Amino acid sequence: MAGVDEVEVVVAHSERATLRVGDVFLKVDGNQANIEVEVEAIALAPVPTPEILWRKPPVLAIAAVPGKALGVLGKPSTASPAAWAAAGAAIRTLHEAPLPPWPSKKNPDEIAADLDTECEWLITNGFLPADLVTRNREIAQAAFRPWTPRFTHGDLQITHIFTAEDQVTGIIDWSEASQGDAMFDLATLTLGHEERLDQVLAGYGTDVDLDAIRAWWSLRSLLASHWLIEHGFDPNTPGCEFDVLRARMKH
Template structure:
């Protein structure tokens, strides 16, 4: 039996909640959360920015086409893309945030955000994975996000490895399962988390009305709330996470 001509299977991410595989030019997502997959497919259809082609879906599997280009970056590693790509990403995010109408499903409330922050901080106190002064400083920064905002069409999980560019233009934005009405600064913060050197580039494409204090507050919020989830889903020692480095850097 020969395997010549048969594409390799690459595991993009896999944990207890979901798995994503790449087989040739097809990306296969296995996710038992039907609501998340429904939101992802609907959001990609509504978004005024390049998104992957939906090839087929049969719950719990969604197959989408591969998007061309290079991802902006990965947490904890230098970006392979120059300032022009990050500026293009900022412009694409602005186009998304300016889109109307908003997705018809609900987003997270201030109360939801506050409860999640409290739960995450309680986890840190219980597990003692960062010094108390680091936790308290980042908690104060994170509380900046707990203020009213005007909802926009938000991606919801706009990590730099979800945005692909080619020749300083955005060719595709992937992973829309968290999309919905949301805080625009959350998207910008997740995009630049771990890549503070590109904040100015993103703002240049997005526009000047960016509250950098709230954006940095979202860096702390995102890191505080992501670390417990990563630890509980088997992503290795907490001290190795880029999000942990963000918490430590915020105190300097």
């Protein structure tokens, strides 16, 4: 990093921060369990991942991966259909890999309880109309069905998959990896980019539960909005979580 004179704050809030210094990302996390999961998941995942340069708690240094992220939430993606299909194929490879030795952080009962709490908070505080929240709560119910645990990334946002020349060059941010629901990964990737789902499935395969994916669009948006608001983010930005919830009213 010799000669680097600029530090970019990629994300920063009360729980963690990520800084970029040249071609190195420095992840600072007060919860060392998250760092431990990230290190082990990167070692186990059979897909392109970033190189871990060093670790000195509470900091983890990771090399930047080549290529460009598929996009960002709230803006149209300029990535090609082939790049989205390549992402789908990489996710399939991950989901078919041997399970990591640790389970999911939350069980369905805990998620359902959190969902009830967050729905009430959104209505009580006037962030969303009651009918919109109620309708999305009904759609979200389809996520609570029997599913076979897979090796899941757990936070597969569009900004976390990088491609170049229509090939996946790296998948980053593995702190939420676990034995999870494969449909959650697919829903997280296509959140706010529903038009790209068919392209993802062209690489992933069609043996998926579309109702569960749609349910996770609602469920993730309902669960995340309170946290986003309290940490200085705006889920009401065009194309983001509130628009995802509004879109469900049209279907």
